[in-house]
Amino acid sequence: MSSVAHAEGHDHKPEGFLNRWLFTTNHKDIGTLYLVFSLTMFIIGGAMAMVIRAELFMPGMQLVDPAFFNQMTTMHALIMVFGAVMPAFVGLANWMIPMMIGAPDMALPRMNNWSFWILPFAFTMLLSTLFMDGGAPAAGWTLYPPLVLQGGNSFAFAIFAVHLLGISSIMGAINIIATILNLRAPGMNLLNMPLFVWTWLITAFLLIAVMPVLAGGVTMLLTDKFFGTSFFNAAGGGDPVMYQHIFWFFGHPEVYIMILPAFGVVSEILPTFSRKPLFGYTSMVYASASIAFLSFIVWSHHMFTVGMPLGGELFFMYATMVIAVPTGVKIFNWVATMWKGAMTFETPMLFAIGFVIMFTIGGFSGLMLAIAPADFQYHDTYFVVAHFHYVLVTGAVFAIMAGVYYWLPKWTGHMYDERLGKIHFWWSTIAVNVLFFPQHFLGLAGMPRRIPDYSLQFAEFNMISSIGGFAFGLAQIFFVYIVWKTVKGGQPAEARAWEGAKGLEWTVPSPAPHHTFETPPEIKPDMIAHPSNAH
């Protein structure tokens, strides 16, 4: 290669705002864009959750109309899932994967830019439906027909927004696969890669396999509404339940799309602060792959009450229960990683430990939901809401926060304020449990989900939950402040910001230079985060 490859002067950041951000091909800048976008969406989605919790604070309808309440529920979920959690993990991937495997950038940098820039526009369109005639989509994030087909003007916009998000995710996933498979520096074997890279590789396959299926499903919704097709209409030989099969064929892998990278983040952090290698690296890889595989054959556990034949119910119940085995392997390996280490408890470690404990609680309730005869009772109650917020908020979101605290020194060159970080952790952890733990009781006592008002027996726990919700929300404002403060300044970070940290990303300076590797780095054994053959 001649020097023309670098004709543009890549050692420097591009001049000008547009060049730097709008036309960028730099994985770090795109990673930053993803993370900032995700945080914005988390606040917007969180504000909607606050509307939900405020209306549910007391029995009786105080604040919003029931139709608007349903819009809040729907938009809250769509924004959190597609706007906050998924882009956050893509942002972490963009920042870290090239650095972790010794690549110069992502494999397809221009497409990387495209994947990102679709998102803000697609979400602006989705949010604009709030101001349309008939309001935003209100049939739940699952968009079940026939209800969703009753939607007003917003319907077509919401469907197209989903299409755009899908296109963005698929392009992002292709990029990640090509980067990991093609751009590793010599010596960085597949079984030397950090676990975060592994879990993302698997996640990317999941994304490419299921996002198009969702696109197909919502396309059928669109033609059913506007072009007279009968996919989901029994009178024409279709079946509304068929939509649910299509949706959950996407939807269940989707929930693992939101948790596998979280597993990766936690697998990076626990060894660092235990000062001890990750326990069972290879089985961690196999466990992640098994979880991904199983995620394709369990979808109907979301549909136990639609009246499936017995054989189907049994199959989906068993397949779902099996997922506890590889997940258990991961949990036990994490505990074994901590065992006999020399632990310190900086904020990333606290969030990682919080993740392990509270994700497991969410996993347990998941297992309970998998028991079909019991799910006939649990289904569509707050027990389910409690389950998935434990795996999503104290799972995925906690892992994202752990990752942000862990890598913030690498990104900004500054250490965050440890004292504030710890306060943020304890405040969030206490508040989030006050928020979601009582929802288990509400569900068991019979409170259905997606209702704006409830009978009096549910009053106490709803009030407790709402108070926890407001407290948790405030804690996240505090988080934004901590991050902002770190970006602006703080104690300078060393290249290896954490004493026990291994891995290539800790060999480059903090903040990482705009272009990390111009030529493939030489991988020495001590740069490998989790040597698979270590004893």
Place this chain on the structure above:
Amino acid sequence: MKALKFTGALGAMLVSTGAWAEYKLNMTPGVTEFSHIAYGLHMRILWICVVIGVLVFGAMIYSMIAHRKSKGVEPARFSHSTTAEIIWTIIPILILLFMAYPATKGLIAMEAPHDKPDLIVKVTGFQWRWRYDYLNEDVGFISSLDQESNRVRQLKSGENPGQVKDYLLNVDHPLVLPVGKQVKFLLTADDVIHSWWVPALGWKRDAIPGFVNEAWTKIEKPGIYRGQCAELCGRDHGFMPIVIKAVTPEEFEAWVAEQKKSAMAGQEIQPIADQS
């Protein structure tokens, strides 16, 4: 230490769910064979999870106390153990089998065909009320949210829901069913998907437009059992409750006769007793 306190508190919360096991905190044991199955499974799995949780979190907490840098420990260097990993693959499998067996039995019992129902009730979901038709009796009526709740639940009604008896869980015409009889339900819907759920019966089943779902029950005790629509069905999804009035077979016969008479006389349907 903080971590310890927190987990301890969490553990206490988990464990005490059993002790607080009453209707408001826990699943209702209900009044049918099915609800007992669901409740039994629920409690069994819950306790298994609590035990696993105590062990796993216990190990973590012990490690966090004993293996901290501030105590001056040197980190161990081990990074895998095939034996350990095999053990913690096999044990969960065994536990799962232990759960799967009763779950399978329960599911088969709940899905078994019951060919000789004493009574067939067709349930149709509408936005936002239920219609009940007693197929062998030629009796049918619509059941909606009661007036009181409906008035108070309006946005900014300014009224206190606390004053309404069974706020949002009361209807104008409850479904009257005989105890000790096999009742078959045929569930369908007219517009969008609804889901018919009375916790005391132990299940919910979706009411899907264009299709008919079957379900059945045999109620053990007379009483009033309340439930709600459990599938998002639009604006007033939260306001289409279900009330069953379970009565003795004799009372039921009398009620049916009454219904038929008033139907023949072209009068309004008179349920056995409104809102007790």
Place this chain on the structure above:
Amino acid sequence: MTTADRYYVPHGSHWPIVGTFGMLTLVIGLANLFNGHDWGQYLAYVGVASILFMLWGWFGDQIHESLKGLYSKQVDVSYRMGMTWFIFSEVMFFAAFFGALFYTREYAIPWLGGEGAGAWTNFVLWNGYEATWPSNGPAGIGGEFETIPAWGVPFLNTLILLTSGLTITLAHWAVKKQKQLQQVLWLAATVALGATFLYFQAHEYMEAYTELNLTLGSGIYGSTFFMLTGFHGLHVTLGTIMLIVITFRAAKGHFTPENHFAFEAVAWYWHFVDVVWLGLFIFVYVL
């Protein structure tokens, strides 16, 4: 894994944002059109035009850089992986519609006809309906219709696409052997076959709408039939356009035996379209 001595990272580009603008204008236009605002279509045209402009410019840049020899072997492999997984995502998109066909034929229609778990469904709601295929459902949505026999035009179209798979392979050999005229001729033949396929399909659609009363609104049969064949036809159209582009590039002598990824990407895509058609022919027309 391939490695380079020195990594190649392209400079920034404004094409992605143009693409985003195009996509957004397109969907906003369509959504407004669907909501009954005729002006939406013009917005949609602007969107399509912007997307075409983006493709033109973006690929133009790529071609330019490729001809200047900027790309390493590693970059080439990245492109190959990108294309492979893109095609896989397309496979999964079609899988959703094949899945719908399978589900309605194997489950929904039999249930509505009273088989298995559907006894009460049929008795209470659709008494008298018998499960058959093709079907437009118990309510006979869209009225009576006839189907297109498999062994007429569809079979001919199968042969056409299979032949086109052959011609594009011949063109590939010509690239490898550096026979430029043959390259162009075989590619032109492939384009012609693709166009013929599209002509026949359009003809078939006309016939279905005007003579057979088979429309998108013909219940589940019409829905699955037109959505599957329609999305396939759309892909054939795109494939043909891509073929036309590389025919011109072949004529300009862009492809060398070592460097002709664009050619291969189009060939892969074309084979993919071919395979989907075989699935369609079997599951939609024959069975």
